[in-house]
Amino acid sequence: MALIEIKQASKGFGTEGARTEVLKGINLFVQEGEFIVIIGYSGSGKTTLVNLISGLGRADSGDVLMDGRAITGPGPDRGLVFQNYSLLPWLNVTENIALAVDEVFPDWTKGQRAEHVAKYIAMVKLSPAAHKLPRELSGGMRQRVSVARALAMTPRVLLLDEPLSALDALTRATLQDEISDIWLKNKTTVIWVTNDPDEAILLADRVIPLLPTSPATLGEALTVDIERPRDRKAINHDPRFKKLRAQLINTLLDAKGKNKVKSSRKLVLPDILPEDLTKVNTLQFLNRRGPKRRNELKLEEVEVTA
């Protein structure tokens, strides 16, 4: 049985009348230990999809199941890494992670919990910065703290919502490698959301495009059969990588193209004739009767010079 199953889920926002459907007919099956990447344009509903799994949002219809049970709310079995880090700025690195650990492992002793926190800080290579506040850290370091916080809860699924899109390209590459190393070590199930095709193929077992139809639907999954660990430099020349990349980009571009809405609407032009302005500045303005409408004209004189 799949760890996470989404069956025919749909989700929209707004009330009757001003309602937008965001997701429709979503079907997703994630096996234990799988690394899934969901790729899509910004604004196409990726975060909404992640929220369905994390429990921050509820599907309007359809089922979202984990271990065969419906997901009704957030929980520590699904660690969430936010796009904007969402660290609490008044707590330092250790305290931010400890907040999660204290909540998930209340029966442990203080020493055990502190050790656990330190272990995950070391895992993301932040031990020297353990007592710094988030504002003293760079973007990449903050995102590492966020990853460590999610991992420290020892979740069954790690959900990452565009975790690296706020970072510069070089930092992004480093973090991709680091997170992929961590994953190779403990093989947690990962659902990673991104808008970067290279990142998707580099990291994933399966890449699933979220097609920008309106409402959005999931496209055909691409299985990435490149063996791990994947070398960032070598993979660029791998023909399988090139093929997958082209395939993925085509799928996304095609969906975008088909989705272009042609609007045909009849525009009614104003039925009004300009006023004779020569009268405005003379005393004759007293006789003005305002602008005329074309349909009020009984006779229209048109001068034609032959």
Next chain:
Amino acid sequence: MKHFKLDSILLPLAAILACGFLWYVIAGRSVTTTKKDDWGDTVKVTKRKGISADLPTPAETWKASKLYVTDPFAKRGELDQGILRFTWMSLVLVAQGYFIALVVGTPIGFFLGLSKKFTTAFDPIIQVLRPVSPLAWLPLGMILFSGVKIVNGDGRTTFGASDAAALFTIAICAMWPTVMNTAVGVRAVPQDYLNVAKVLKLSRSKTLWKVLVPATLPYMFTGFRLSLGIAWLVIVAVEMLTGRPGVGGFLWQQYNANSYAHIILCILTIGVVGYVLDRLMSVVECKFKTA
């Protein structure tokens, strides 16, 4: 940069001198004339003349206030004490009333910020009560707490209805900025932080103390600062009406005693103390600017 620094001292100084001069010009001065009365004796007649005849000049003000300023902690009688001694009494009263305002106002602000229903229910009441003047609250306080009387061993009342009314008035007037700012602060807590609390499944009390309160602190302190300003504003009115000794009580009593120079002394003292309090609070406020 040096030039700029000099400016920041010289310009205010110039403005102060200009105001002092204006004061000097409109103030009245004593003019003594000798004239013969109906019996033919020469008598000295002292009259005050000037644009505002009864307003003492800066020099007269200083002469009359000197004793109070140079010996600020003297106690010559219940109603004749050094200016800082009076100020201290007022400050103690303000501190008590202010404390009540914060203790009551902050939770109300939190409820307003957290619950839409609570806001809908209580917002009209708050908006109506907010602009009511301290002068209006005080009589109500007197009625409300008319039964309050704490007597010490000697049979003297240490805490009576007027004390309770004074505290009530300060608290209820000073409370609103804290209430409003806390409410706004709670509403302004970023959804991200609340999502973190939800994902970590923090308990209600932990969400409050670890997420909501720290995130709201900067707003709360802005409210606290405004509240302190109002509490200090209210003290004069309260002391005037209840006749408590203090800087405001002293002001009113000296007005009744035709000792106008002391009124100016009191006004300046109230202003300076208010300014110092505000500065102190803004220092504390800066410390809590977490986010």
